[in-house]
Amino acid sequence: MSWAELIRPYEFEFFRNGLYVATIAGALCGVVGCYVVLRNMSYIGHGLSHSIFGGYAVAGLAGVNLFLGAGIWGVVTALAVGGIVRRRPIGSDAAIGVVTTASFALGLALVQLYGSPGRNADALLFGNVLGVTTSDVWVIVGVALATAAVVFFFYRPLLFTTFDSQVAAATGVRTAWIDALLMVVLSATVLATMNVMGVTLIAATLVVPAVVARMLTDSFGKMLALSGVIGAVSGFVGMNASYHLDVASGPTIVLTSACFFIVAYVAGGRLRRRAGSVAHAH
C-alpha cells in the first residue's frame, strides 16, 4: 500500500472527525478503565453502554435532547447500581446485570415499537464512523478535559477509594461522593464514545488497555499513563484499519488493543521466565 493510499482517508472530514473521536475516546477510556478494572467492575462498562441505549430510546420518545437524556439516564443507572450494592447483600456484577440489562431491554422494546430516534439503531449498537459529526468531536473533547480535571484534582482520593475504600472512609475521604463522581465520569465517557465504538464493544475499550497496562507495570501512576497511551494508539490505528479493511470502527479498534494484549502477555511471560532464571542462577 502506497503512502498516498494510506493517507487518502484523511481527505474526508467524516474520517478526520472519526479519527479525532476514536483517538481521544481511546485515551479517555484507557484512563477511566483503570479505575473500572481495579475495582473489579469490568462488567460496568458493558452494562452501562447497554443501559444508555435504553436512555437514548426513552429520551427520543420523550422528545428531549438525546445526548442529555441518555446521559442523565446513564448516571442514574450507575448510581442505582452503586446504591443497590451498598444497601443490599448483592454483588456489583449481579446488580449491574439486573439494572442495565433491564434498561437495554426497555430500549430495544421502544425502538421496535416506535423506531430509532435520531441515529440508526445499528450504528449505535456496533459503531459507525460515518455518523460522527463535528459536534461529536467537541463533545468528546469536553468530556476528556473534564475527566482529566477530575483525575488531576481527585487523583489521591480516587486511588485511595479504589485501593482501600474502608480505610479511606475511616481517614476522612468522602468515599460515597468519590464513587458517585467516578460513575458520572464513566457514564459521560460511555455516552461520548458510543458513536464510534457502538454499545456492544465499549466495554472492551475500557478494559483491554487497562489490563495491558497492568501487565506492564506495578505502579498505579504508570498504569494510568500507559493505559491512556495504549487506548489512544488503539483508537488511531484501529480507525485507520477500519477504513482500509472496510470493517466497522468498533471491531478494528478492539482488535488493535487485543494485539497489544497478546504482545504484553507473551512478552510479560518471557520477561518473568528470564527474571526467574536469573534469580535462580544467583
Next chain:
Amino acid sequence: MSRASLLVSTGALIVVDDVTVNYGGGPPVLIDVDLTIEQGDLIGIVGPSGSGKSTLLKAMLGTVAPVSGSVRRTPGLAVGLVPQVETIDWNFPVTVAECVGMARARGLRLPWITKRERSEIADVLDRLGLADLGGRHIRELSGGQQQRVFLARALFTSAQVIFLDEPTSGLDVRTRHDVLHLLDDLNADGLTIVLTTHDLNGIAAHLPTVVCLNRSVIGAGTPEQVLVPDVLERTYGSPMEVLEHGGMRVVVDAPIGDNVTPLRRASGGASA
C-alpha cells in the same frame, strides 16, 4: 490507674458512651459499650471471633453508626487505620511510596508526590525500617514489611490515634515481636494506639491496657487485672487458666473436661 476507663472522663480523645450497634436491623453486635481512649494509650481489644472487635474499631472511626449511645471524638482528631492484611488486594498496582502517599487524600492536592512529601515519606519509611523500599511493589515485601507499610501510611496522615485490626495476624513469632516493639516505640513517642488481637500471650499480655470484649466490655485494665480466669471465661465462653512463666502471664485452655472434648486421635494414642 487504668488508662482504658469504663467511666467517661474529660480530656479524652475518644469517648464511646453506652454504644449499641447492629447491622441492617439484625441482632446487636455491640451492646451498651463504654470505653474511653486517652492521649498516650496503648490498648489491646481481645475477644473471640464475632465478639465485635472490628465493629468497635469502626464505631470509634465513625464508619459505623450506633443505633443507640454515642461516640464522641475530640474535634479535628486525626485518625489512621491499619487494616487486616487479609483485606488487602496484593495485586493492586501500587508501590510502597504510592501506598503511603495516597493517605493524604483530603482536600485538593497535586496528583504526584511532591518533593517535600517524598522527603516525609522517606523519613516515615526509614523510621519503620523500610528505607530504600519506596519503589517496590507491596506484594514483593515480607509479611512484617507489609504490615509496616500500612502503619507508615497511617503515620503519614499525621494521625494522633492509630487503630490496627489484627496487626500480627499471620506473622511468625520474630516478626510479631518486631511489630510489637515498633508499636511500643511509637507509643512512647506519644502516639495513641488501639489494636485488636486474637493473640493473648504474644500481644495482649505485653500491652499496658487490655479490653476484653464479647459484645459488651467484660473487663478493662492491665493484663494482671484482666487476664484472669473469671474474665477470660466470661469473654470466651470457655474455661481458661492463667500460668506464670518467667515472670509473664500465659493464658492456656483449661484441662480437658466437660467443656472441651479431646480429638479422637489424641485420646486413642499414637499408632504405629
